[in-house]
Each structure stands twice: as structure tokens, then as C-alpha cells.
Amino acid sequence: MNMSDSERVRTIIETQTGYAWTDNEEEANMLGILACSVRQKAIDKVYSRIQKWNKWKHKKSLLTFISGCILADDMEKFLKLFDIVFRMSELEKLPEMIRQYGVVTPASLFTDLTAMPKNESINTFWKVTPHYSSGFEAFVPIQNGCDKFCTFCAVPYTRGREVSRPSGEILDEIANLVGQGYKSITLLGQNVNSYGHDKKGEEITFPQLLERIGEAGDNSGKEFWVYFTSPHPRDMTDEVIEVISRYKCLGKQIHLPIQSGDEKVLIRMNRKHTLEKYRDIIHTIRRLIPEATIFTDIIVGFTGETEEQFENTRKIMDEFRYNMAYIAQYSQRPGAVSSRWVDDVPTEVKKTRYHKLSNDLRRVSAANNRAMVGKIYRVLVTGHDRKAGYLSALTEGKIVTRFASENHDLIGNFVDLKITSSTDFSVEGEVITKT
Amino acid sequence: MTKISENTTKVHHIRHLTPSTYVLRFDRDQRPFTAGQHVILGIHGQKSAREYSIYSSENDDFFEVLVKAVKPGDVSQKLKELHHGDLLSVEGPMGFFTIEPEIVTQGKVVMIATGTGIAPYHSYVRSYPQLDYKMLHGVRYASEAYDRADYDPSRYVLCTSGENAGNLHGRVTDYLLENEIDTTADYYLCGNVKMIHEAFDILKEKGVNHAKIHAEVYF
The missing domain is CATH 3.40.50.80 (Nucleotide-binding domain of ferredoxin-NADP reductase (FNR) module)
Incomplete structure (x- = not known):
């Protein structure tokens, strides 16, 4: 999400303020942060970074700003540390804030930043044509905010309620990207598959949106893959899966966060779905799209998680045979409901559970990858690999792949690979053909 | 009734059920609502807010929430001190604890x-x-x-x-x-x-x- 946000912020700054982009932090005259409130660590890093920048102000002219997912308490603190603080939905005001800075200060007082976020003005933000940072991979926001109120998460309090972007704008942006030859497009939203719910029948639904993208994509004569992240199991319908199975351009990779494999932990997390409902979704995916890869997110050591409840999470790793899982040790996030509860699982226990579950993942992922050996996969070449003389690529299922090649022109293009070997989290192959 | 702004509404009255628990009634402002949903309530102009399930009926032209005042300084305690005409910040209704x-x-x-x-x-x-x-x-x-x-x-x-x-x-x-x-x-x-x-x-x-x-x- 932040990648997509930053592309739009960059466009506004470059086109409306006269500042030019630099990759060198030390030579910049304006520095900004798009914060993420999902983890406290990310916010802690903001504080250390701004202290450094504020010291630089003694030596040179420097303007600082911050936006993104920020809780009201942090907003108040940032107002004292940054020159400009704004909500992402107020991006259109940023050039004026920059121009006015020093004339009317603080520029961030254009609005009440500590009030509950209102999302209606996010529509203006979506209209900004971003400066895409990659020539073949793009992120397209389709939805903002969250109504689910998972107890471990502060997003509903930083991003506000769910708001869907008009489907016409989304389809136009995708058509434009496809026309420019983009090969991987990811639809973004905090609850991407709740798309349209807020419009109460006045906008198409998420499966209908996917269907229109699929139809247009398959008729375009271009080759590309469209993904989405992150969906919520509560809103994942059979119709979504059925549509993905039908269109070639809809990537056969589904990221479906489970967070815990224990019913009672799911209740305490306020996830609003049962394990049974999640299991049904996985069965439908396996039935309709047998080749699909499945990724997930899991939190270990959530408040009150017992050893037995953790073991239930280990069981689902074997049951669902994930291709990848992003595992996090629970940490309290101020603003989230669970921050009011005692964080009663000791750090050492969290670490142990993290390592056990990571080992489980390694085992199932390795088995999945071994099954790929000897088969041919279409891959999108994404860049240089760490291994000298090799390029990195992703399969349609987003399995990390590498192959020997010095031909840098392949980056951003599709090739066919025969998989020759595998490791726990990647595979290696040989080029069969080149497009 | 006139809305002050999209997220602001007015208190009707408070009905005390026990020394700590009360029903707070406020303007619904024609917001659509399904029984079982909740709102996020706070005092207008203050940043703290909490979620409360709606106590009133889908057919009422007002909203009610059932609140237990927990401790001094909490939103639940501040809401208890409101009077007729005072302003609330309200978000929602939202939520999924509804009956099919x-x-x-x-x-x-x-x-x-x-x-x-x-x-x-x-x-x-x-x-x-x-x-x-x-x-x-x-x-x-x-x-x-x-x-x-x-x-x-x-x-x-x-x-x-x-x-x-x-x-x-x-x-x-x-x-x-x-x-x-x-x-x-x-x-x-x-x-x-x-x-x-x-x-x-x-x-x-x-x-x-x-x-x-x-x-x-x-x-």
C-alpha cells in the first residue's frame, strides 16, 4: 500500500512544487515519510529518522513531512517534529502546504489531524496519476480503510472506514498500464475483497470488478498477471475464486490471511470468521484452481494464546500446505484494542513459537517446491539475482525463481523455465524459450 | 434535526439504569442500520472514542447505546456527563453481528x-x-x-x-x-x-x- 501511496506523493511533488527526485537522502532539501501503523517498530523508526533529519537542518535548508497510517496520538507528536503533517486523503493540499510553509506555520494546521479520519476525500488522492517506480510491475489502489476491527490492528483508527474507488477509474488505470506493457498489476486495499460494500449496490462488487478486468485483459492480446492483496476471509466468496479460475490474466496466487489456526484465538482477534469458513475457502480454491499457490499471514503469541492453541496453528500449516506464510511475533500496537490487554505471552515463548512455525513452513514449502522440479513454468523476470550470473523471476504463483542468464533485456519480460532444482523457499530453472 | 457535520450528532438524554450503567440516546440522522451493528462514539472535539453496540431498534428514529461507566477519564465516564444538546462524534453504524x-x-x-x-x-x-x-x-x-x-x-x-x-x-x-x-x-x-x-x-x-x-x- 505504501508503495502505491508513495508513487502518488512523488507525482504531486514533482509536477506541482518544482522539487526533483533524488535517491541520495543526504543531498535532499525535502524529506518525507509515509508511515505504517501495523507494527510499533515501524513508528519507532520514524522517531529516530526525524531526529537525524532535524539535526541536518542546522547545516542546510530542509523541509520534512509525514503522512500515511498514523494514529491520533502519534499525529500530535509528529506535529512538533515534522514541518508538514497531512492525511493521505489531503494529498492535493500538499503543494499549497509546501508553498505556505514559513509564511503560515505550521502548515499542517490546515485541518484537524487528531479527529477521526474521514475517507471521502480519498477520491482526490486516487485521481492522481502516479509516477510508477517500476516499468513492468504496478500497484493500483482500489479500496481504502477497514470496517473489520481486528483487535490486534490499528488500521481502522488510522485509515478510517472502508471506501471503494470508482470502478471506472480502476479499469482505466489498468487499461493504461496494460497498454504501456506492464506485466504484473496488484490491486490494493486494506480489505481488498470488501470492494463495493460501502456503496450499497451503487458500485459493482469485487468479483464483478475482477470479471471486467479478466475480460478486458484476455481480450487485450497482452500477457500480464493481475493479483490482489489483502483479502479478508469473511468477504472471500466462491464467486471470486470462480472468476479467477476463468480468466488467464488473473494471477493464480491467493494471499488469504488466517492469523491463527485456533477458533478461540480467532474470536479474541475479532476475525469474524470460523476456521470452518476458512477451510471451505481453501477447499474451493483447491477444487477450482488446483494450480493456485496460497500465501497467508500468521501471528504467534497473541495475547492469551496457550500452547494448545499455538499447536492448532501448527496443524493448519500441514493441513493447508501454504506456499508462503508471513509469520509475525505479536507485539502491542497502541491504538489497537489488544493494546488494552496484558501482553501475557513471554518474549522467549513467542520466539520459540515463531521458530517452530517457521520450521513447519520451511518443511511444507520445500515439499511444494520439490514438486515443481521437472515441470515447465512461465515466469516474469524481476531483476538481478544475488547469485552472480543469475536473474530472479517469479512464477505466476509468485514462487521465487532463479536461472542462469547474463541477458539483462529479459528483466520485465516473461520466459519459460524448466525447473531443475529446489530449495526451501525458491526454485531454480533453465530457460526454455524467450518472448 | 439538522446535522452539524457528517460525523457529529446531538445528545437527546441519558437514562440511568444503575449508578454506573446508563442508556445514552442521540440523533440518528437517518443513518441506515441493521440490528447488531455498532457505532464509534466520542465527545465532539476530543480524540478518544470507543465502540458501542446499538441498543435501540431499527425502527426508532434515534440511536441508543447501553454504557457502563468504567473509570474516571474513560470515554464511558465522559459520555455519562453529557446533557441534552451536547455534541457527539459518531462513526457508523458498522459491524457484522447481525442476524440473517x-x-x-x-x-x-x-x-x-x-x-x-x-x-x-x-x-x-x-x-x-x-x-x-x-x-x-x-x-x-x-x-x-x-x-x-x-x-x-x-x-x-x-x-x-x-x-x-x-x-x-x-x-x-x-x-x-x-x-x-x-x-x-x-x-x-x-x-x-x-x-x-x-x-x-x-x-x-x-x-x-x-x-x-x-x-x-x-x-
């Missing part, structure tokens, strides 16, 4: 609550007069049987843990353990997480399908 229409018309529901967890059920019962329900309300003392007269006495079971003054002297989970369970009904659990976890285990043990258990944790 076919269950309302054809199903049987067992609603289990502790304390102010009864709020969404009050909204169900007031919104759906035809609802075939049974209510288990767990409190410490009978004085916390909030608006008991609003429920059909033959469908309402009061479980009091701190005194022998209800239909059962004990917890709602004791009632579930001691009585026969209708496995065809849909079960709604609302209140503290400990009760929800215990009730969940008992219902599972007694053969109720996961899909028929719905929970809303009060924080």
Missing part, C-alpha cells in the same frame, strides 16, 4: 450475554417482534438485568452469580452445562471473552456446529 433475514423469520436463536453485552440483543428483540428467541443474561446482581421488562419473561433467563435473585444462581455457562441444548438453533455470544470461550467449548461439546455459533467480544 432467514433466521429472523424461520430460525431459532439463543442469545447469551454478560453485562452490557445484552445491548445488541435488545436491538434484535425490539427490531424483530417475530423472532423466536431465548435469552440467557449473566450478571452479578439482579439490579443489572437492564430493561428486563422489554423481553418476553418466558424467553428470558437471568443468571446471577453474586446473589440468588435470578432464574439461576450462577453463570450463563452453568446454565448451558446443566440444561439441554437445542443443536438446531443459532447461538449468539456477546460479552467478555472468558464467557465466550467457555460457552463456545460447551456448545461444541454438546454438538452445536461451529457455523451456528456467532460471537462479538466486548473489550
Whole structure:
């Protein structure tokens, strides 16, 4: 999400303020942060970074700003540390804030930043044509905010309620990207598959949106893959899966966060779905799209998680045979409901559970990858690999792949690979053909 | 009534049920609402806000929430000090602890609550007069049987843990353990997480399908 946000912020700054982009932090005259409130660590890093920048102000002219997912308490603190603080939905005001800075200060007082976020003005933000940072991979926001109120998460309090972007704008942006030859497009939203719910029948639904993208994509004569992240199991319908199975351009990779494999932990997390409902979704995916890869997110050591409840999470790793899982040790996030509860699982226990579950993942992922050996996969070449003389690529299922090649022109293009070997989290192959 | 702004509304009045628990009524401003949903409420101009299940009916032209004042400085305590005409910040309604229409018309529901967890059920019962329900309300003392007269006495079971003054002297989970369970009904659990976890285990043990258990944790 932040990648997509930053592309739009960059466009506004470059086109409306006269500042030019630099990759060198030390030579910049304006520095900004798009914060993420999902983890406290990310916010802690903001504080250390701004202290450094504020010291630089003694030596040179420097303007600082911050936006993104920020809780009201942090907003108040940032107002004292940054020159400009704004909500992402107020991006259109940023050039004026920059121009006015020093004339009317603080520029961030254009609005009440500590009030509950209102999302209606996010529509203006979506209209900004971003400066895409990659020539073949793009992120397209389709939805903002969250109504689910998972107890471990502060997003509903930083991003506000769910708001869907008009489907016409989304389809136009995708058509434009496809026309420019983009090969991987990811639809973004905090609850991407709740798309349209807020419009109460006045906008198409998420499966209908996917269907229109699929139809247009398959008729375009271009080759590309469209993904989405992150969906919520509560809103994942059979119709979504059925549509993905039908269109070639809809990537056969589904990221479906489970967070815990224990019913009672799911209740305490306020996830609003049962394990049974999640299991049904996985069965439908396996039935309709047998080749699909499945990724997930899991939190270990959530408040009150017992050893037995953790073991239930280990069981689902074997049951669902994930291709990848992003595992996090629970940490309290101020603003989230669970921050009011005692964080009663000791750090050492969290670490142990993290390592056990990571080992489980390694085992199932390795088995999945071994099954790929000897088969041919279409891959999108994404860049240089760490291994000298090799390029990195992703399969349609987003399995990390590498192959020997010095031909840098392949980056951003599709090739066919025969998989020759595998490791726990990647595979290696040989080029069969080149497009 | 005129809205001050999209997220602002006016207090009607407060009705005190016990020294700490009260019903706060405020303008609905024609916001669409399904029984079981909640709002985020705060004092206008202040940043702290909390989620409260709506207590009133879908058919009322106002909203009510059932609040227990927890401790000084909390939103629940500040809301208690409001007067007619004072401004509230309100977001929503939102949420998913609602009853499917076919269950309302054809199903049987067992609603289990502790304390102010009864709020969404009050909204169900007031919104759906035809609802075939049974209510288990767990409190410490009978004085916390909030608006008991609003429920059909033959469908309402009061479980009091701190005194022998209800239909059962004990917890709602004791009632579930001691009585026969209708496995065809849909079960709604609302209140503290400990009760929800215990009730969940008992219902599972007694053969109720996961899909028929719905929970809303009060924080």
C-alpha cells in the first residue's frame, strides 16, 4: 500500500512544487515519510529518522513531512517534529502546504489531524496519476480503510472506514498500464475483497470488478498477471475464486490471511470468521484452481494464546500446505484494542513459537517446491539475482525463481523455465524459450 | 434535526439504569442500520472514542447505546456527563453481528450475554417482534438485568452469580452445562471473552456446529 501511496506523493511533488527526485537522502532539501501503523517498530523508526533529519537542518535548508497510517496520538507528536503533517486523503493540499510553509506555520494546521479520519476525500488522492517506480510491475489502489476491527490492528483508527474507488477509474488505470506493457498489476486495499460494500449496490462488487478486468485483459492480446492483496476471509466468496479460475490474466496466487489456526484465538482477534469458513475457502480454491499457490499471514503469541492453541496453528500449516506464510511475533500496537490487554505471552515463548512455525513452513514449502522440479513454468523476470550470473523471476504463483542468464533485456519480460532444482523457499530453472 | 457535520450528532438524554450503567440516546440522522451493528462514539472535539453496540431498534428514529461507566477519564465516564444538546462524534453504524433475514423469520436463536453485552440483543428483540428467541443474561446482581421488562419473561433467563435473585444462581455457562441444548438453533455470544470461550467449548461439546455459533467480544 505504501508503495502505491508513495508513487502518488512523488507525482504531486514533482509536477506541482518544482522539487526533483533524488535517491541520495543526504543531498535532499525535502524529506518525507509515509508511515505504517501495523507494527510499533515501524513508528519507532520514524522517531529516530526525524531526529537525524532535524539535526541536518542546522547545516542546510530542509523541509520534512509525514503522512500515511498514523494514529491520533502519534499525529500530535509528529506535529512538533515534522514541518508538514497531512492525511493521505489531503494529498492535493500538499503543494499549497509546501508553498505556505514559513509564511503560515505550521502548515499542517490546515485541518484537524487528531479527529477521526474521514475517507471521502480519498477520491482526490486516487485521481492522481502516479509516477510508477517500476516499468513492468504496478500497484493500483482500489479500496481504502477497514470496517473489520481486528483487535490486534490499528488500521481502522488510522485509515478510517472502508471506501471503494470508482470502478471506472480502476479499469482505466489498468487499461493504461496494460497498454504501456506492464506485466504484473496488484490491486490494493486494506480489505481488498470488501470492494463495493460501502456503496450499497451503487458500485459493482469485487468479483464483478475482477470479471471486467479478466475480460478486458484476455481480450487485450497482452500477457500480464493481475493479483490482489489483502483479502479478508469473511468477504472471500466462491464467486471470486470462480472468476479467477476463468480468466488467464488473473494471477493464480491467493494471499488469504488466517492469523491463527485456533477458533478461540480467532474470536479474541475479532476475525469474524470460523476456521470452518476458512477451510471451505481453501477447499474451493483447491477444487477450482488446483494450480493456485496460497500465501497467508500468521501471528504467534497473541495475547492469551496457550500452547494448545499455538499447536492448532501448527496443524493448519500441514493441513493447508501454504506456499508462503508471513509469520509475525505479536507485539502491542497502541491504538489497537489488544493494546488494552496484558501482553501475557513471554518474549522467549513467542520466539520459540515463531521458530517452530517457521520450521513447519520451511518443511511444507520445500515439499511444494520439490514438486515443481521437472515441470515447465512461465515466469516474469524481476531483476538481478544475488547469485552472480543469475536473474530472479517469479512464477505466476509468485514462487521465487532463479536461472542462469547474463541477458539483462529479459528483466520485465516473461520466459519459460524448466525447473531443475529446489530449495526451501525458491526454485531454480533453465530457460526454455524467450518472448 | 439538522446535522452539524457528517460525523457529529446531538445528545437527546441519558437514562440511568444503575449508578454506573446508563442508556445514552442521540440523533440518528437517518443513518441506515441493521440490528447488531455498532457505532464509534466520542465527545465532539476530543480524540478518544470507543465502540458501542446499538441498543435501540431499527425502527426508532434515534440511536441508543447501553454504557457502563468504567473509570474516571474513560470515554464511558465522559459520555455519562453529557446533557441534552451536547455534541457527539459518531462513526457508523458498522459491524457484522447481525442476524440473517432467514433466521429472523424461520430460525431459532439463543442469545447469551454478560453485562452490557445484552445491548445488541435488545436491538434484535425490539427490531424483530417475530423472532423466536431465548435469552440467557449473566450478571452479578439482579439490579443489572437492564430493561428486563422489554423481553418476553418466558424467553428470558437471568443468571446471577453474586446473589440468588435470578432464574439461576450462577453463570450463563452453568446454565448451558446443566440444561439441554437445542443443536438446531443459532447461538449468539456477546460479552467478555472468558464467557465466550467457555460457552463456545460447551456448545461444541454438546454438538452445536461451529457455523451456528456467532460471537462479538466486548473489550
